[in-house]
Amino acid sequence: MLSRRNKMGNKIEPCLIIIFGATGDLTNRKLLPAFYKLEFENLLHKDSKIIAFARKEKSNEQFRKEALKAINTFSKFKVDNKVWKKLENKIFYHQSEFQDIKGFNRLKELIKKICTKTTSCNKVFYLSAPPGFFGPIISNLKKSGLTASSGWSRVVFEKPFGHDLKSAKKLNESIKKVFKEKQIYRIDHYVGKELVQNLLVLRFANSIFEPIWNKKYIDHVQITVAEDIGVETRGNYYEKSGALRDIIQNHMLQLVALTAMEPPVTLDAEDIREEKVKVLRSIRPLTTKDIGKMTVRGQYGSGVVNDKKVKAYHDEDKVSKKSNTETFAALKLNIDNSRWSDVPFYLRTGKRLKERVAEITIVFKQNSGILFNEHVKNIEPNMLIVRIQPEEGISLQFSAKVPGKKMIIDNVRMDFCHECKFGPNTPDAYERLLYDIMIGDQTLFTSWEMVEHSWKIVDKIAKAWKKGKVASYAAGSWGPKNADALIEKDKRKWYAPQKTIYSTFLQNNGNKIQ
Ligand SMILES: NC(=O)c1ccc[n+]([C@@H]2O[C@H](COP(=O)([O-])OP(=O)(O)OC[C@H]3O[C@@H](n4cnc5c(N)ncnc54)[C@H](OP(=O)(O)O)[C@@H]3O)[C@@H](O)[C@H]2O)c1
Structure with a gap:
């Protein structure tokens, strides 16, 4: 069970989570079910919002419908309608190409509209995008002034971080022009x-x-x-x-x-x-x-x-x-x-x-x-x-x-x-x-x-x-x-993995959790 405070005693704060690549496999299989569970546990701040950024044209309603389908498919928990309603109202869809600065300027306008005094415009930029787009997204975040706007900013990178040392260094240097190490979250989900x-x-x-x-x-x-x-x-x-x-x-x-x-x-x-x-x-x-x-x-x-x-x-x-x-x-x-x-x-x-x-x-x-x-x-x-x-x-x-x-x-x-x-x-x-x-x-x-x-x-x-x-x-x-x-x-x-005495117990409990 996670708690509403971190080990330093800090309380969970409201923020806007902008997912770049929000119609992709990772968002569907992992991120959306995880957000549902956090909402279920009351660990998503009531003033937090999720902005789903992807290329295809779609409305908020259409994206929300697809998000619910993904959660139903991939979550190990049976969806509780009350929890979903709370989460649904926090989700917005934003259409743009990663390379298009105009799309980032429109994102800035959307954020201005969404973030009220309570959310303080804290931002998490979650790059669940093909790695080739990490550079252009970072560059457009800077150009649009999104990283300099009010509230704290954090940036999240999915793996792989580079293809070798040379490309990883190049990527890191471009990120460092915009974010400090304290703001950078490189994911290794393991x-x-x-x-x-x-x-x-x-x-x-x-x-x-x-x-x-x-x-x-x-x-x-x-x-x-x-x-x-x-x-x-x-x-x-x-x-x-x-x-x-x-x-x-x-x-x-x-x-x-x-x-x-x-x-x-x-x-x-x-x-x-x-x-x-x-x-x-x-x-x-x-x-x-x-x-x-x-x-x-x-x-x-x-x-x-x-x-x-x-x-x-x-x-x-x-x-x-x-x-x-x-x-x-x-x-x-x-x-x-x-x-x-x-x-x-x-x-x-x-x-x-x-x-x-x-x-x-x-x-x-x-x-x-x-x-x-x-x-x-x-x-x-x-x-x-x-x-x-x-x-x-x-x-x-x-x-x-x-x-x-x-x-x-x-x-x-x-x-x-x-x-x-x-x-x-x-x-x-x-x-x-x-x-x-x-x-x-x-x-x-x-x-x-x-x-x-x-x-x-x-x-x-x-x-x-x-x-x-x-x-x-x-x-x-x-x-x-x-x-x-x-x-x-x-x-x-090599020692081959062995079945444990609890394998049967777990197999019998493989249904969705209520
Ligand atoms: N999938 C996994 O299991 C997994 C595991 C570990 C790490 N990762 C990493 O997670 C990241 C995402 O992987 P994924 O499997 O979710 O990728 P994916 O299924 O290919 O999804 C890519 C996403 O990026 C969007 N996109 C692609 N090109 C775009 C463009 N030019 N402008 C705007 N949006 C664009 C797509 O939007 P449209 O649908 O609108 O085209 C889609 O939302 C990658 O870095 C990958 O290496 C994935």
């Missing part, structure tokens, strides 16, 4: 996920974990972000991006940083962001030779996923038949600091894998005690598994005696099921992120330093991967064979 936020609590609020969270006790860390879906309608975008830029540069390096960071001085945004950047700076730079040995890429061929036959990546819509884009990436990273030296972090992500799952597995060193040596053949090491999706939770794996007269030891898990304990009302990542933008808390947003260092890591790999050909893997598998070799040559293995 960081808004409840279990990702829980990582800091798990590590720093529990006396049992922090003392063993280091090279003395941890053997290695593995992070998996697997999707069972293919590229769907996003072939155009994905051809230029690939798994490395789409997932590793942002979500996965964020997960590495949160898993590996030192305790921050305070819970303030700056202190947390500073510690996260230090982790990226401590990642050992990969040489061209390392990239050959420590990275793997693959592209899905045809196969069977969830009992359905699916086509190969190069047969997907808007994808080149000769595409060399990776839909799978795996890497081994070393963090050269006193906590993590000699503890490798193995990362893997891909599309059309066996199942949809995101989890961080902390694998502890195996007990060298000789007492049970003759019984430990199939015993896995102790593991702490943070399940980010789909069934949020944390599991601790350890060894236990199988009942009976013989001494047989098996692997068992203690599971914490987030939804079983806290119910289904956990805020969606976007709900949390929108709320934080409105209260001015940048903790969960990516700082420029983080963007810069993550591109430095990724650019080197991307450059080396330009040469050579991507390996193929069967859709429905766990990726190419050499991803197994990457970890097996260190005498380790």
Whole structure:
């Protein structure tokens, strides 16, 4: 449950949220359901308004109708008419091209009309637009004088922030001419996920974990972000991006940083962001030779996923038949600091894998005690598994005696099921992120330093991967064979995600929440 005050005690203030790209997929699937939930929770200030900016001609009424349809389709909550009526009256539609300064001048006029003394004209400019338009939108915001008008202004960028370090720097410099870092919110929605936020609590609020969270006790860390879906309608975008830029540069390096960071001085945004950047700076730079040995890429061929036959990546819509884009990436990273030296972090992500799952597995060193040596053949090491999706939770794996007269030891898990304990009302990542933008808390947003260092890591790999050909893997598998070799040559293995005891509980509760 979110509250009407941030951790500094500031109250939520009224503001105008201008969504650039308001008829797009992201607005429909994520932003509108999140606004509905915030309204439901009474966390959208009564004087706040939403201005939907997009290219097609339509009236306020038409947009509101479409917005309701999107909320009905994508929200996990059954729409309450009273709540919708309150939200509906806050939504306005504004038609314009992103490149058209006249449209921005008209937007300024509309804002003048809408914002009364109570809203104080505070503004959130939310760029849910194709990234190629970030520059023109920022430039038109400045030209029209919208950024200089009364009230505070904040600007929100969806990922990707640049295509490489050079383009990210160029974009950042153009933004910096108009906004200060304090006003810039770069979204990585993964960081808004409840279990990702829980990582800091798990590590720093529990006396049992922090003392063993280091090279003395941890053997290695593995992070998996697997999707069972293919590229769907996003072939155009994905051809230029690939798994490395789409997932590793942002979500996965964020997960590495949160898993590996030192305790921050305070819970303030700056202190947390500073510690996260230090982790990226401590990642050992990969040489061209390392990239050959420590990275793997693959592209899905045809196969069977969830009992359905699916086509190969190069047969997907808007994808080149000769595409060399990776839909799978795996890497081994070393963090050269006193906590993590000699503890490798193995990362893997891909599309059309066996199942949809995101989890961080902390694998502890195996007990060298000789007492049970003759019984430990199939015993896995102790593991702490943070399940980010789909069934949020944390599991601790350890060894236990199988009942009976013989001494047989098996692997068992203690599971914490987030939804079983806290119910289904956990805020969606976007709900949390929108709320934080409105209260001015940048903790969960990516700082420029983080963007810069993550591109430095990724650019080197991307450059080396330009040469050579991507390996193929069967859709429905766990990726190419050499991803197994990457970890097996260190005498380790990937641990396949396991069904937890609460899977059935959650499956039975998949209906809309009243
Ligand atoms: N979709 C996702 O799941 C997802 C996930 C993570 C990040 N993102 C990021 O979120 C952003 C939006 O993605 P999306 O999938 O929502 O894109 P989308 O479905 O292609 O929607 C694009 C939006 O921009 C508008 N638009 C395009 N060109 C325009 C122009 N010249 N002038 C005015 N409006 C224009 C479109 O309006 P019309 O409909 O009127 O043409 C539409 O509202 C992108 O930066 C993307 O990388 C998306």
